Amino acid sequence: MTLPTMDRRVAVKKLLAARDGALVVTGLGSPSYDVHAAGDRNDNYYLWGAMGGAALIGLGLAQAQPQKRVMVVTGDGEQLMAFGSLATISVARPRNLDLIVLDNQHFGETGMQSSHTGRGIGFDKVAAACGFSETAELRSLEEVDTLCEKLRRPADGPRLFVLKITAENLPRSLPPRDAVEIKNRFRAHLGFASC
Amino acid sequence: MTASVQAKQPETTAVASAPAASEKQWPDQVYDVLKAAGISHMSYVPDAGHTTLIRLFGADPEVVTNVLTTEEEGIAIAAGAWLGGKRSVVLMQSSGVGNCINMLSLPVHARFPLLVLVTMRGEWAEFNPWQVPMGQATEASLKAIGLRVQRAETGDDLVETVAQAAAMAFDADQQVAVLIGQRLLGKKKW
Ligand SMILES: Cc1ncc(C[n+]2csc(CCOP(=O)(O)OP(=O)(O)O)c2C)c(N)n1
Numbered sequence: 235m236t237l238p239t240m241d242r243r244v245a246v247k248k249l250l251a252a253r254d255g256a257l258v259v260t261g262l263g264s265p266s267y268d269v270h271a272a273g274d275r276n277d278n279y280y281l282w283g284a285m286g287g288a289a290l291i292g293l294g295l296a297q298a299q300p301q302k303r304v305m306v307v308t309g310d311g312e313q314l315m316a317f318g319s320l321a322t323i324s325v326a327r328p329r330n331l332d333l334i335v336l337d338n339q340h341f342g343e344t345g346m347q348s349s350h351t352g353r354g355i356g357f358d359k360v361a362a363a364c365g366f367s368e369t370a371e372l373r374s375l376e377e378v379d380t381l382c383e384k385l386r387r388p389a390d391g392p393r394l395f396v397l398k399i400t401a402e403n404l405p406r407s408l409p410p411r412d413a414v415e416i417k418n419r420f421r422a423h424l425g426f427a428s429c
Numbered sequence: 430m431t432a433s434v435q436a437k438q439p440e441t442t443a444v445a446s447a448p449a450a451s452e453k454q455w456p457d458q459v460y461d462v463l464k465a466a467g468i469s470h471m472s473y474v475p476d477a478g479h480t481t482l483i484r485l486f487g488a489d490p491e492v493v494t495n496v497l498t499t500e501e502e503g504i505a506i507a508a509g510a511w512l513g514g515k516r517s518v519v520l521m522q523s524s525g526v527g528n529c530i531n532m533l534s535l536p537v538h539a540r541f542p543l544l545v546l547v548t549m550r551g552e553w554a555e556f557n558p559w560q561v562p563m564g565q566a567t568e569a570s571l572k573a574i575g576l577r578v579q580r581a582e583t584g585d586d587l588v589e590t591v592a593q594a595a596a597m598a599f600d601a602d603q604q605v606a607v608l609i610g611q612r613l614l615g616k617k618k619w
Contacts, residue, residue: 279512281535283531283535284531284535285531286501286505286532287508287532287535288505290502290506291505291506291508291509291512291535292509293506293509294470294505294508294509294511294513294515295509295510295512295513296509296513297470297493297495297506297510297513297515298470298510298511298513298514298515299513299514316502318497318498318499319498321498322495322496322497322498322502325495325496326495413538413539413540414539414540417512417539417541420512421511421514424513424514425514
């Protein structure tokens with residue numbers, strides 16, 4: 235049984251076009267390329283490593299900037315390494331943190347080996363069990379349009395949305411590799427000094 | 430539970446001797462210097478040696494606290510807090526350092542200020558042999574991944590060490606771990 239999936243670049247482009255001031259953190263590999271492909275910006279924080287860190291950087295950022303919305307865009311593999319983060323985030327209960335899991339059911343960057351999410355692990359269900367205020371699994375770009383509307387509205391707590399995307403390796407769109415520069419320009423966007 | 434297990438020491442290595450007045454108060458003083466350094470965010474996996482700090486930060490309405498499922502989460506959270514303009518501190522015991530190593534490449538490579546307070550186990554009057562391997566590897570592991578490591582063995586020394594470590598972390602963009610010697614913790618009644 236093959237269920238429908240969507241084009242990751244188009245889905246991410248839609249989410250970012252509707253970001254409405256949201257600060258964005260991306261998980262290593264393809265999610266960083268997808269966000270970069272939609273347009274490099276100072277309010278994007280891209281990871282090239284620190285696997286399992288994306289959602290948690292998002293949490294720290296959301297707690298430090300409670301007036302801004304924070305959107306984490308990451309992969310199923312990256313989020314699997316931060317399984318416990320769903321418990322930590324749920325307990326912290328930020329109202330301004332949305333996790334977007336781009337789920338191709340594979341570890342794409344390392345050769346498209348199949349991951350847990352194609353074998354019964356659903357992050358929407360795990361996050362719901364942890365106590366996230368809203369979770370869903372999306373399979374079409376039309377559903378992403380509806381999600382963009384929803385994300386503008388205030389939340390009661392953290393939300394997580396799984397976007398089932400096609401398992402394919404698209405041309406890489408590489409963010410700058412200088413992590414210090416990415417950090418400094420992100421902070422400058424918020425009005426903070428470099429050091 | 431068997432009799433021999435029951436006869437074992439509790440989780441602490443408390444040695445029966447009354448703590449000196451200054452040592453009795455080091456957790457409160459460490460809290461004060463962290464507040465003075467502008468810390469408004471704290472994450473932790475509990476250790477008995479951090480009990481007072483966890484309680485003081487938890488009761489402080491100006492400080493956001495997170496209880497973690499594993500210590501590496503705190504490293505990533507602290508980086509996110511700094512991106513958003515907050516100064517964070519991470520509390521863990523020495524065994525937790527082993528859980529952090531790869532995540533530490535984030536602050537080391539991106540030069541995020543980082544301040545970690547580590548209560549040491551496995552190095553002084555330790556009763557639990559499981560604590561020894563990681564306790565002995567703590568300083569070497571932290572140095573290998575690129576952190577600055579400082580140690581304190583007395584309460585007064587610790588307060589001063591934490592104060593300057595916060596300055597190094599947040600004013601000089603350094604990644605600093607302060608190791609709190611088990612000798613100091615062992616003398617306290619938790
Ligand atoms: C700690 C660690 N283990 C393994 C890797 C190798 N690695 C890089 S990306 C990746 C998988 C990413 O998969 P996913 O997040 O699902 O992204 P996508 O499939 O979209 O590429 C892995 C295992 C790593 N970088 N760090």
